[in-house]
Amino acid sequence: MKRAVIVICDSLRADLITPHVAPFLSEFGQRSAQFANHRSVFPSTTRTSAASITTGCLPARHGLLGNTMAIDEGDGLVCLSVGKPDFRDRLLRATGRTLHRPTLAERVSRAGSATIAISNVSPGAAYFLDPDGFGWVYNPAGSFGPGRRPLPSAEGLAISKGDAGDSVATERFCEEVLRARIPTVALLWLSEPDYTGHHSPLGSPAHRQAIASADTNVRRVADTVAALDPSGEQILFIVGSDHGMETVDETIDFEGLLIEAGLKSAPRSSDVVVAPNGTSALLYFADPAGVLVGRVARFLATQEWVGRAFVGPELASAGLPTDSPMQIAVTLKSDSRTNPHGVAGHSWVVRDPLEPKDNTGFGQHGGLGKNEQNPFLFISGGGFAPGMRHEPSSLIDMAPTVLRHLGLPATAMDGQGLPAT
Ligand SMILES: [Zn+2]
Structure with a gap:
């Protein structure tokens, strides 16, 4: 057999x-x-x-779409950990499928x-x-x-x-x-x-x-x-x-930066929701066809920690859907510097409010860096x-x-x- x-x-x-x-x-x-x-x-x-x-x-x-995802369970988009035992049931209830x-x-x-x-x-x-x-x-x-x-x-x-x-x-x-x-x-x-x-x-x-x-x-x-x-x-x-994995360089408070730039109204607002995924992040929009998508994209173009942002139709080239509330995916900047143990590759990471720990110098993944x-x-x-x-x-x-x-x-x-x- x-x-x-x-x-x-x-x-x-x-x-x-x-x-x-x-x-x-x-x-x-x-x-x-x-x-x-x-x-x-x-x-x-x-x-x-x-x-x-x-x-x-x-x-x-x-x-x-990641280790975290934003879903709407009736009160607007909220970022949840996909790792929790109940996420499968919540996704099924909210969207009708797994x-x-x-x-x-x-x-x-x-x-x-x-x-x-x-x-x-x-x-x-x-x-x-x-x-x-x-x-x-x-x-x-x-x-x-x-x-x-x-x-x-x-x-x-x-x-x-x-x-x-x-x-x-x-x-x-x-x-x-x-x-x-x-x-x-x-x-x-x-x-x-x-x-x-x-x-x-x-x-x-x-x-x-x-x-x-x-x-x-x-x-x-x-x-x-x-x-x-x-x-x-x-x-x-x-x-x-x-x-x-890449070695964690600096941790970016993506959500905080969006609020500071006037692009997100509050930490728990659902106008734009950051789903942190280690060395990457996906952004979900309450109005996926709205003008906020372009405004956030223009802001990201000015940020040194962004490796590459995939916006709207560009998501297809990253293997991501174009027809969902998730309209921007960001891989953070990585480089080939070695760590103290001779292992190559560093990357910036996105702070995760669901697991707010400092992992500087340790391994992480999620993006498109060479080593991850x-x-x-x-x-x-x-x-x-x-x-x-x-x-x-x-x-x-x-x-x-x-x-x-x-x-x-x-x-x-x-x-x-x-x-x-
Ligand atoms: Zn893994």
Whole structure:
């Protein structure tokens, strides 16, 4: 029986996979198809990435526009964290739908097969892998079976983020999911090195240890896959990350600047709402066709911290919708300066009033910076030949690649099945 196994090492930059820090991944990359020009989506946030991986579509089509989003629940636009356990329900109530495109779990379920995902990142990032409950999703905030039936806590995933929790999740993934339950698609989403990267400098001893943790857990899964399918013909094994990270330079109070410039009336006003996404921000307008959009765009053109602003029709070129209240997306300025640990890449970030902490000198992502747009992708089994591949690939190519291996159609996706050779 053909099946697919996917492991995501959250935030692991391709250039930080070195033999010293990640000995297994370095070696495994050599005997896999290794995609040298693999890119994330925009915003390069975990929750948006999860939706793009599972739908094979850009945010323009799946509709999940960041780690935060502004939605109107009846009192005007308000910015909410997509990561909270209840965001999926609030989005459904406010807009009548979750993701706008079918997920891998839905497509596999309609073909009579099962999907099991174990995710040790935010509940939002976990639930948007399968928001309508076609398969199983396990997350510490609550786990669900088909039909979004809540699983009893004894069957749940009582773990914390970081190495210890990831190790428990990996053990369960290998023994219970891969060996015993044998779903057609199995996905493991590790919290490291993202969790540590947000709280320590990139390349520091703590961050290197977090990469080593992910390396060890991928090795366990790879050993299990090799034991179950020595020929590599049945199991398509995909290992990658959702995005990389930049080092946080300065934090911009985007909302405060708009108020100061007379472009926003008050912190909680819904005339223009800033949805902070780390090194990027998306702006939602009460009147998406109104003159305020142009006024804010002209203001942004004067700001040194703006890397690039996509306004109105330009959003399409960034993979974002043009027909929603979100009318401006900004990626903040990044550069290639190295940090004290020799890791290249800094970026300004947007202050998040929902999580107002100072992360200067630590890792962050969300924008179009070179390093946050540098996830890795290794594919083995399923006929994939080892070797470096230079054609462009993206998160949105993973689902169609899985579906092709399973012999299922990958219709109406933005991504394309990656050629095995
Ligand atoms: Zn992530």
